[in-house]
Amino acid sequence: xxxxxxxxxxxxxxxxxxxxxxxxxxxxxxxxxxxxxxxxxxxxxxxxxxxxxxxxxxxxxxxxxxxxxxxxxxxxxxxxxxx
Numbered sequence: 001x002x003x004x005x006x007x008x009x010x011x012x013x014x015x016x017x018x019x020x021x022x023x024x025x026x027x028x029x030x031x032x033x034x035x036x037x038x039x040x041x042x043x044x045x046x047x048x049x050x051x052x053x054x055x056x057x058x059x060x061x062x063x064x065x066x067x068x069x070x071x072x073x074x075x076x077x078x079x080x081x082x083x
Contacts, residue, residue, distance in 0.1 A: 030074035038067040 020063055028034050044050045055063075 030077065031071050034067055034071040034074050038071065040062060041067070 020026075042064065045055065
């Protein structure tokens with residue numbers, strides 16, 4: 001095997017990959033956690049019968065709007081990286 005090619009593949013940036021470099025740590029990212037929370041709340045609101053009586057529709061829409069903006073803010077916020 002060509003030594004140069006092997007060296008380039010191990011240390012250089014990934015090529016032809018649509019995932020971010022540290023995709024396996026995505027569960028720790030704030031934007032992913034907020035998006036997951038929004039998805040769970042939406043699923044509960046749609047599929048649990050008593051949820052619509054407990055949470056009015058206008059409050060639900062404002063909550064979803066807030067979580068969408070929070071996910072965007074969590075994505076652009078510079079989070080601390082651990083060594």
